[in-house]
Amino acid sequence: MKLYSRMLAAGGLAAVAGLTAVPAQAQAPAYPTRSITMIVPFAAGGPTDVIARIVTAHMAQTLGQTIIIENVVGAGGTTATTRAARATNDGYTLITGHMGTHAASVPLYPKLAYHPEKDFEPVALLAGTPILILAKKDFPPKDLKEFVAYVKANADKVNAAHAGVGSVSNVSCELLNSVLGIKPVGVPFNGTGPAMNALVGGQVDYMCDQIVNAVPQVKGGTIRAYAIATPERNPSLPDVPTTKEGGLPDFQAQAWNAIFAPKGTPPEIVAKLNAAVVKALDDEGVRKRLLDLGSVIPATAERTPASLAALVKSEVAKWTAVVKPVAN
C-alpha cells in the first residue's frame, strides 16, 4: 500500500515536471527537438523531390531528427509555397523551393500570395540542374550555330514543346526565344514525361529541359542536344558544348533548388540548418548521387544564406524581364 501511494506520488510528480518542462523547452535554444517537415512543392520522384530527398537524408543524420518530406503539388508549386510562407516560423516547417516557385512565379502570377524575397528566410542553395537545348532526332541543324540560324529563318514554322505554363522548361524556353528574338508556337504538355515522349516521337521540334530528364535520351540517340546553358560543360554529357562555346552566351539557365524557411525563423536555427546543408554537400555519397543526376553542386561561397538571398533577387529580376503573366 505504501509502495503503491509512493508510486502514485512519483507519477504525479513526473506529470507536473512534464507539464512545466514544456514551456521551458520551447524557450530553450535546443533545436531540433522533434521531426522537421520539409515541403516539396512538386510530385515525389521529380528532379526537385529527388534532390531534396538526397540532401535531407544526410541533414537528418546531422540534426539528429527525422525530416519528413511532404509533397504538396498544385499551381506550379505555388500552392505549397504559399502554405510554407504562412507556416509557423519555428524552423520545423521548411520548403525546398526552386527557380519556378522562388523567382519565375513573381512575374508569372500577378496575384501571388507570397513574395520569395519578403516572406522567406533563405537557408541554403542545394544544387543547380543545368538546362539543355534539345531537339527531335531528325531536326535539320547540326550544331548550335545552325540551330540559331534555322529557327530564326523558320520562326513561323517551328514549334517548341514545354511541360506546362510556368514549368522550368516553359520559362527557360521563353528566355531562349527572347535571346533569339523569335516567337515560335509553344506546345504545352502535362509534365516533362509527355513532352519528352513527343520530342522522341518527333511530334514537336525543340524543347529546353533539365539535364536529369535529357541525359538518357541524348545518350541513347533518340533526341539531339545542341548546348548546355551553363558556364561549364557537364560531366554527365561531356560532348555537349556550352551555349558560350556555341555562340549564344546570353542564354544561361539553371533550375536551382534551395531550402527556405518562413520569414522570422530565428537566425540561429537558420545557421544550424545551413551548416547541416553545407555538411551534406561535402559528403562524398551525397555529392556522387547529385553529380549522377547531372546537378551542379554550389561552391563553398555560394552556400551561405546571404548568397542565396542575392541569387533570388537576381533571378526574380531576370525572369521578370522575360516571362509574361498568365492570362487571368
Next chain:
Amino acid sequence: MSETPSHGPVKYIMPKWIRGPQDFVGGLAMVGIAVFALWASSDLQGMRGFSFGAGTAPRMFAYLLLGLGIAITIVGLVKHGEHITTYAWRGPLFVSLAILSFAASIRPMGLIFSAFTSFLISAMGTPETKWKQTIIVGICLTTFCSLLFPYALGLPLQMWPKFMIR
C-alpha cells in the same frame, strides 16, 4: 447544385400538360448548368488566330449542353414519362452533415475524433440504427482506421487533436 428541387412530392405541383416531369425538370436543370457554365467562363479568352483560347472549349461544351438540355426538356413535354419520385430528407441531411463534420474537424481535431464523430452522425441517417451496437462498431472502426492508414499505408495523417500535441 442549386438546381436540386426541394423535397416532397413534386409530381402534384406539376401541371398536367407536362407529360414527363422527370425529363422536363432534368432538362431544365441541364439548361441551368449550361447557363451557369456560360456565365462562369464568360471572362475567358476566345479563339486567338488558329489557336484555341482558354474559354473556347468550355463555351463550346456549354452551348452543346444548352442544346441537349432544351432537347430533353422538349422530350419531357411531349412524351409520357416517369413522375418525379419523392426525396428523402433524413439520409441526405445526416450523410452530408457527417461529411461536413469530417472535413471541418480532420485538421484541428485529428483522425480519431473526426472519424468517430462522422461515423455517429451518419448513423443518424437511418431510423434503423441501434445505438449501443453503432457505438461499439464505431470504436472498432476508428481503431482500425487509426492503425490502417498511418501504419499499414504510411499516410501522414494526424491522429490526435492539435491542442494535445503541442
Next chain:
Amino acid sequence: MGEVFSNLGMGFGVVFQLVQWTPAFLGGMSIPIPVNILLCLIGALVGTLVGVLPGIGTIATVAMLLPITFGLPPVGALIMLAGIYYGAQYGGSTTSILVNIPGEAGSVVTALDGFQMAKQGRAGPALAIAAIGSFFAGCVATVLIAVLGAPLTKLALAFGPAEYFSLMVLGLIFAVVLAKGSVLKAIAMIVFGLLLSMVGSDIETGASRMAFNIPELADGLGFATLAMGLFGFAEIIRNLDAGGETDRQLVQQKVTGLMPTRKDLKDSTPAILRGTALGSILGILPGGGAVIASFAAYTMEKKLSKHPEKFGSGVIEGVAAPESANNAAAQTSFIPLLTLGIPPNAVMALMVGAMTIHGIVPGPQVMQKQPELVWGMIASMWVGNLMLLIINLPLVGIWVRLLRVPYRLMFPSIVVFCSIGIYSVNNAPTDVMLAGAFGLLGYWLIKHDFEPAPLLLGMVLGPLMEENLRRALLISRGDWTVFATRPLSAVLMAISAALLVMTILPSLRKKRDEVFVESEN
C-alpha cells in the same frame, strides 16, 4: 525467340534470388530468404488493400511508400512498386462490385454490371471472374512485354496529339454506347462531365477557368472526389431512401454460390480474350490509354453480344471484359517505361523517381545496361499476378460475407472510409466537402434517371481530348485536316463514325415506332 527465353530465365533467376540472412541471435547461422518474392508479395498485398479502400489512390500510396524503398536494392524496390500498381487493379474491382464505388478510373465500367450482379446475390462469381480475367490478362500482357516490347514502343511514339484526339473522340462514343437508357441523356451527361473537367487552369495560357478563386479548384476537380461523390455518397443516400430497404434485403439474402458456374466461365471466356487483346494494345499508349481500355472492352462486348439489352443489368461479360482489359493495360503500360525510359502515367513517373534515387537512369539503353533489372521486373509481374490470383480467390468469400453486415452499420463505415480516402489524396478538407456536394448531385441525377458513368468518363477523357486537340492544332498551325490526313488518326475517326451511326440508327428507328405505339417506355 530463344533470346527471349534466356532473358526471361535471367528474370526469374532475379525474382527467385535468395539472400543469406545472418541474424546475430542465430549465432552465425544463416537463413536463405527469397527477398524479391517477399517484396513482390508485400507489393501485391498493399496494392490489393489500396485498391479495395475507396479513395486511397495508387499514386498517393506509391508516393508515400517511395521513401521506404530507398533502403532496398533497386530491383526489389521496383518489383514492390510494380506490385502495388497492378495489385491495385485487382483490388479496385472489389469495391466497384460490392458497393458500387469505383476506386480507379478503370473500374468505373466494372461497377455497371458488377454491382448489379452483387444485387442479385452473385457478387462471388463477379469477384472471382474479375480475378481470373485479370490473371489471364496479366499473363498474356507479361509475355507480350517480353516478346514484343521493343517493336510495340513504336506504336507509342507514332501516337501524336492528332491521334490522341481521335482516340478520345472514339472513347466518348464508347461512353454513349455503354449508356443503358436515353441516348440524349447519356450525351448530356458526357458533356456535363467534359464541362466539369475544364475547371482548373488552362494548359496553354495558365488562365484559371471556372475556379471562382477557390485554391482547391485551381488544379481542377480530382477523379477520386467526383467518383466517391457521384457513386459512393450518392449510392448511400439513395439506399437510405424509403424503398431502398427492400433492395438491400435482396443483396443480403440471395447470396448464391461463390465461384462462377460452368456457364459463367463459358460466357466470359471470349470476353476475357477480347478484353485482354484490347487492353494490351491500348495500354501501350502513354496517358489515357489504360482508361479507355476498360470502356472500349465493355463497349465491344455490348456490340458483339447477342443480348446487348441485358448489359447493365448484371451480365458476367460486362465484368470479365473491362477487368481483363484494365489489367492487361496496366501491364503493357510498362512498355514505354522499360524500352524508352519515359513514364506513361503518374505512377510510372514515381517509379522513374525511384530509379533515379537508386542511381539508375531509365532510358532507351536501360534494357541493355540493366538487363537483370528489366527482366527481373517482367518476370516478377507474372509471379505477382499469380500471387494476386491466389490472394484474391479466397478473399471472395470474405468480401461476400461483408455484404451481410447490416446496412445501418455498413453505410457509416463507407462514409468514413471514403472521407479519409478523399482527404488523403491532397490533404485537403475542401475535397471532402466537394465530394459531399457531388453526392447530393449524384442523388439528384439518379432520381432523374441520369447515369453517372458517362459523366465520369467525360470527366476523365475531357482534358485529354481538349489538350490534344489544341496541341494538334498548334502543331499544324490551325489546319483541321490533320485528323484525316494522318493515317492512324483517320482510321480512329472512321471507327468512331461507324460506331456512332450504328448506335444512333437503331435508336432513331425505335423512336419512329414509338410515336405510333405511345408506350410508357
